[in-house]
Amino acid sequence: MDALIDETDARLLRLVQRDARLTAAQLSERLNLSPSACHRRLQRLEASGVIRNTVALLNARAVGRPTTVFVEISLSTQADDVLDAFEAAVARIPDVLECHLMTGSYDYLLKVVARDSEDFATIHRRHLARLPGVAKLQSSFALKTVFNTTALPV
């Protein structure tokens, strides 16, 4: 089930991580391979789960979400059922793009996108502060996102 990734696969992955709309013919030009071989490799990488998904990335500013905030959350307890309830509830907030369980001085780190700081205040009050088990919230605003890529090094 786990696929071995040779150098050709790696080059394919590097390309489609930047632009998933390259055609098999375009990929094949850069790989010294036939289009059908490219296509079959991509099929295999997708079937084996190396490629999780292919998605459109939006311009956050164009859709009115230019503000990124990172929120450190401490829970009142680390009991399993509290963590589960927290995770289930936070997954339902569409403003939260990422949720990580952390080591260290707080329990969860969230990445939140808001329309502006006032909008974040609303999200904070209406959603984040009401999450089950929350003891403490600390928010840090991004003044500017220098870069933000989804391309993993391969």
Added chain:
Amino acid sequence: MDALIDETDARLLRLVQRDARLTAAQLSERLNLSPSACHRRLQRLEASGVIRNTVALLNARAVGRPTTVFVEISLSTQADDVLDAFEAAVARIPDVLECHLMTGSYDYLLKVVARDSEDFATIHRRHLARLPGVAKLQSSFALKTVFNTTALPV
């Protein structure tokens, strides 16, 4: 240049943010629209920059990068040229997926992916600690990524 996004556009964007490989015909079934109208709307959304890119998302575990670390960085000064040099240098480290200039008690927040904690130690020593202007680094490990989406609320 800025596109008005009506409800049909929004529904299109919600769909292609989850799966950019839906065909115009498949999209049209869910939107009560013809395939060609879907296609033209997507063209417009892309031309106007609302859709920034379409990319393949990889399984971090499958490509050997299961470990996510957030690194808070304080610089020795906030002089413009130091910030510029820092940003240019950090953009060249492929292990760093995100870099945000922050308000608050530190200057930059980085999201880094590593093979394991030992690999992160190497990245830390070889790349992060050598970035220009760095005064202090504080790293926080993610024990588990509960979720991680690129889909902005639209």
Added chain:
DNA sequence: GTATCGATGCAAATTTCTTGCGCACCATTT
């Protein structure tokens, strides 16, 4: 030396993309 397995290139069939065209609808003007 031979068999086997996996991957390749080629080519045909299918599907999808892409765009020109005419039409309908709506708002504004005359």
Added chain:
DNA sequence: AAATGGTGCGCAAGAAATTTGCATCGATAC
């Protein structure tokens, strides 16, 4: 009320890309 201009729609045809069967090649195992 009629005319006008603009926008977006569906249809349909041509172009392009995907998808798959097949024969072949090369490496590895026996």
